[in-house]
Amino acid sequence: MTGLLQNLIDGLGRGSIYALLALGVAVVFGIMHMLNFAHGELITIPGYLTYWAFNNGWTWWTVIPLIIISAVLSSLLIERVAFSRVRGATDFTMLLTSFGVHFIVSAGFLLYVSASVKPIPRPGWFANTVSVGSLNIEVFDLVVIGVTAVVLAGTTWLLQRTMFGLSLRAAASDFDTARLMGVKSDSVIRGAFALSGFLAGIAGVFWIMREGQVTPTAGINPMLQGVLAVLIGGLGSLRGAVLGGLVLGLAEVLLRSWLPLGIQNLTTGFVFLMIALLFIFRPGGLLSVPQVERV
Amino acid sequence: MKLRQLFALLLTLAVIASACGSSSDESDDGGSETTTDEADADTDAAPAAAGLDIDAILAADLSDCAAEPTGDPIKVGMVMDFSEAAGFVDVPGSEVVPYVASLANCAGGIDGRPVEVDVRESGDDPALATQELIDWGAQFFIGPPFADATLPMQQTGGGEYAIFAAASTEPTLADAENNTFLVTFDDNGQSSASAQFALDQGFTRAIIFTEGEGVPYSGVNPDAFKETFIAGGGEIVSEQTYAWFVDTDFSSQVTEIASVADGSEVFFSAAAGFQITALRAQMEGQGLNDITYMGTDAFDATGITADPGGEGFIHTPHVLLEAGSALEKVLDDSGTLASDAPAFMPLYIDSMFLGIQAILDCGCDDPAGIAAAVKAISGFAGTSGSITYAGTNGIPPKAVSVVQVEGGGNVLLETIGG
Numbered sequence: 001m002t003g004l005l006q007n008l009i010d011g012l013g014r015g016s017i018y019a020l021l022a023l024g025v026a027v028v029f030g031i032m033h034m035l036n037f038a039h040g041e042l043i044t045i046p047g048y049l050t051y052w053a054f055n056n057g058w059t060w061w062t063v064i065p066l067i068i069i070s071a072v073l074s075s076l077l078i079e080r081v082a083f084s085r086v087r088g089a090t091d092f093t094m095l096l097t098s099f100g101v102h103f104i105v106s107a108g109f110l111l112y113v114s115a116s117v118k119p120i121p122r123p124g125w126f127a128n129t130v131s132v133g134s135l136n137i138e139v140f141d142l143v144v145i146g147v148t149a150v151v152l153a154g155t156t157w158l159l160q161r162t163m164f165g166l167s168l169r170a171a172a173s174d175f176d177t178a179r180l181m182g183v184k185s186d187s188v189i190r191g192a193f194a195l196s197g198f199l200a201g202i203a204g205v206f207w208i209m210r211e212g213q214v215t216p217t218a219g220i221n222p223m224l225q226g227v228l229a230v231l232i233g234g235l236g237s238l239r240g241a242v243l244g245g246l247v248l249g250l251a252e253v254l255l256r257s258w259l260p261l262g263i264q265n266l267t268t269g270f271v272f273l274m275i276a277l278l279f280i281f282r283p284g285g286l287l288s289v290p291q292v293e294r295v
Numbered sequence: 296m297k298l299r300q301l302f303a304l305l306l307t308l309a310v311i312a313s314a315c316g317s318s319s320d321e322s323d324d325g326g327s328e329t330t331t332d333e334a335d336a337d338t339d340a341a342p343a344a345a346g347l348d349i350d351a352i353l354a355a356d357l358s359d360c361a362a363e364p365t366g367d368p369i370k371v372g373m374v375m376d377f378s379e380a381a382g383f384v385d386v387p388g389s390e391v392v393p394y395v396a397s398l399a400n401c402a403g404g405i406d407g408r409p410v411e412v413d414v415r416e417s418g419d420d421p422a423l424a425t426q427e428l429i430d431w432g433a434q435f436f437i438g439p440p441f442a443d444a445t446l447p448m449q450q451t452g453g454g455e456y457a458i459f460a461a462a463s464t465e466p467t468l469a470d471a472e473n474n475t476f477l478v479t480f481d482d483n484g485q486s487s488a489s490a491q492f493a494l495d496q497g498f499t500r501a502i503i504f505t506e507g508e509g510v511p512y513s514g515v516n517p518d519a520f521k522e523t524f525i526a527g528g529g530e531i532v533s534e535q536t537y538a539w540f541v542d543t544d545f546s547s548q549v550t551e552i553a554s555v556a557d558g559s560e561v562f563f564s565a566a567a568g569f570q571i572t573a574l575r576a577q578m579e580g581q582g583l584n585d586i587t588y589m590g591t592d593a594f595d596a597t598g599i600t601a602d603p604g605g606e607g608f609i610h611t612p613h614v615l616l617e618a619g620s621a622l623e624k625v626l627d628d629s630g631t632l633a634s635d636a637p638a639f640m641p642l643y644i645d646s647m648f649l650g651i652q653a654i655l656d657c658g659c660d661d662p663a664g665i666a667a668a669v670k671a672i673s674g675f676a677g678t679s680g681s682i683t684y685a686g687t688n689g690i691p692p693k694a695v696s697v698v699q700v701e702g703g704g705n706v707l708l709e710t711i712g713g
Binding site: 003006007010013014106110114115116117118119121122126127128129136138141210211212213215216217221253256257261264265268 | 382506577597
C-alpha cells in the first residue's frame with residue numbers, strides 16, 4: 001500500500017509536468033488546428049540559456065524567470081518567423097512547418113553550440129523528502145504538483161474570466177465566425193502562442209531541474225509527452241490535455257513499478273499499447289471534442 | 296555588345312586561371328624543389344624523423360619545420376559522425392587527426408612521405424562517404440563508434456580496408472577477419488575491471504542499473520560487471536532497469552532499492568553522468584547516503600567532472616591526460632583539449648599512427664596489405680597506451696584506469712589489466 005501511494009505521488013508529479021506541456025500544445029491546437037512538434041524547443045532554447053546563465057554566476061532564483069521569459073519570447077518568435085507564414089495553409093503544411101522548426105533549432109545548437117551534454121546544476125532541495133507516515137515524499141514532486149495546480153487555476157481564470165480568454169475560446173470554437181464578431185486574429189493567435197510559451201516555460205523549469213542537462217535534442221521528449229497527453233485527453237479539449245498529462249504520468253510510473261524485472265524496460269512500449277487500446281475504444285481520446293475540423 | 300564584353304571577361308578569367316594553374320604546377324614540381332633547397336640552405340630547420348617517431352611528431356614546432364616531405368602521400372580517410380549521437384567525439388576527433396598529420400609533415404613526414412587526411416561526414420550514407428574516400432585514395436579508415444556506420448564502411452571497402460572505430464568500446468563491432476578494430480578496451484574489459492576494483496575494495500553487495508541483458512553498451516556493461524562481481528563472491532542485491540540517456544526520474548527504482556539496500560553497496564551502471572547525479576540525489580533523499588557510485592567511459596563522455604553532482608563518482612576513462620605533457624599541448628594547440636571529450640582524442644591520434652605503423656611494417660601501400668599488417672601489430676606504444684592486435688579479434692587488451700572524480704578532476708585509484 002505504501003509503495004502504491006508513493007507511486008501515485010511520483011506519477012502525479014511527473015504527470016503534472018506533462019499536463020503543463022500538453023495544455024500548451026492544446027492551446028495552439030485550438031487556435032490553429034496544428035499539433036506543434038516544435039513545442040519542445042521552448043524547453044531546448046531556455047535550457048541552453050540556463051546552461052549559459054549558470055556558467056555566468058546566475059542562481060536558480062534568477063534563472064527561473066529567465067526560463068519562463070525566454071520560453072514566451074521563443075514561442076512568439078517561432079510564430080512570427082515560421083507559423084505566421086503558413087497561417088491558413090493546410091494542416092499538413094503546418095505540421096511539416098513545425099517539424100522544420102524543430103529540426104532547424106536542433107541543428108543550430110548541434111552545429112554552433114555542441115553535440116555534447118551540457119550539465120546544469122540541480123537545486124539543492126531537488127531530492128529532499130518529507131516523511132508522512134511511512135511515505136517519503138519528494139519535495140520536488142510536491143512543488144511541481146502545487147505549482148501546476150496554481151498555474152492551471154490561473155489559466156482557467158484567464159480563459160473563463162477575461163476578454164482574451166473569451167476571444168481565445170471563441171476563436172478555438174469557430175475561428176472565422178470569431179473574426180466576423182470582431183476578434184482580432186493576430187492578437188488572439190499571438191496571445192495563444194504567448195500562453196503556450198508561458199506554460200512551456202513553467203514546465204521547462206521543472207523539466208530542466210529534473211534533467212540536469214541540455215542537449216540539442218532536449219526538446220524531443222517533452223514535445224512527445226505533451227503531444228501524447230493531448231491525444232490521450234482528446235484533441236481540442238483543454239481539460240482533456242491536463243487529464244491526459246496526469247494519466248500519462250501515472251501510467252508510466254505505475255507500469256514501471258508493476259511490470260516484472262525482465263520486461264520493465266518495455267514500459268514505454270506498454271504505455272503506447274495502452275494508448276492504442278484507448279484509441280480503439282475511444283478514438284477521440286478521454287474527453288473527445290465532437291468537432292475538431294477547422295471551418 | 297554585352298555578349299562581347301562577357302566573352303572578353305571569360306577570356307580574361309581563363310587566362311588568369313591558366314596562369315594560376317601554371318604557378319601551382321610549378322610549386323608542385325619545381326616549387327617543391329625550391330622549398331627543399333631553401334630548407335637545405337636553412338641550417339636551423341629541424342631534422343626529419345625516421346620511421347614513426349611519435350615523440351618527435353608530438354614535439355614538432357609548426358613554426359620550425361623540417362624539409363617538406365615529397366614522397367608518395369600516406370592517405371588517411373576519416374568517416375565521421377557529426378550528429379548528436381557521436382558528434383561529441385567525432386567532431387573534435389576530425390580536428391585533432393589533421394592537426395597531428397600536419398605535425399607529422401612538419402617533422403619531415405613518415406620516411407619522407409607526407410600524411411594527408413580527408414574527412415567526410417557519414418551523414419545518412421556512410422557507404423557514400425567511404426566510397427568517396429576510396430576514390431580519393433584512402434589507404435585505411437578512421438570510423439565512427441557505432442555499427443550502423445562501420446558495417447556499411449566494411450561492405451563498401453569489401454572488407455579489405457583497415458577500419459579503426461576510434462571511440463568505440465562495442466565488443467561486437469571489432470572484427471579482425473573483416474579488418475575492423477577497436478583502439479581501446481571494450482565494454483567487457485572496462486566493466487570487468489570495475490567489478491574487480493569493487494571486489495578489491497571489499498564490496499560484497501552491488502546494485503546495478505541495466506537497459507536489459509545483452510543490450511549494446513547500456514546492458515552489456517552491467518552484464519560484464521555482474522558476471523565478474525558474482526564470480527568474485529559478490530551479491531547483486533538489486534537490479535533495476537532504466538532508459539539510457541532518457542530517464543532522470545528514478546522514483547520507482549529508488550523506492551525498490553530503499554527496501555533492500557543498507558547503504559554499504561556499490562552501484563554500477565553505464566548511464567550518463569546527468570542520470571546518475573539525479574539518481575544519487577534521489578537515493579540520498581531516501582537516506583541512502585553512503586553508496587559508492589561507479590560508471591563507465593560514458594561518465595567521461597558526458598562531462599562528469601564538470602558536474603558538481605558527480606563528486607566522488609568512480610569511472611573508467613580512456614586516457615588520463617598528464618598536465619603539461621606533449622600530448623596535452625597537442626590537444627590544446629589543436630583546440631580539442633577544450634572539447635567535450637578530450638580523453639578520447641588520443642584514440643583518434645593512435646588510429647592514424649596504427650595505420651601508418653602498418654604501412655611501415657608491410658612496406659606496402661595496398662589497403663589489404665596494410666590491414667594484414669594491422670592484424671600483426673603487437674606492443675605498439677601509442678598515445679593512449681600499449682596496443683596489440685596480434686592474436687585478438689580486433690580488441691586490444693589494454694589496461695583500464697579506474698579513477699575517481701575529485702574537485703572537478705580525475706584521480707587515479709588503480710590500473711587493472713593490460
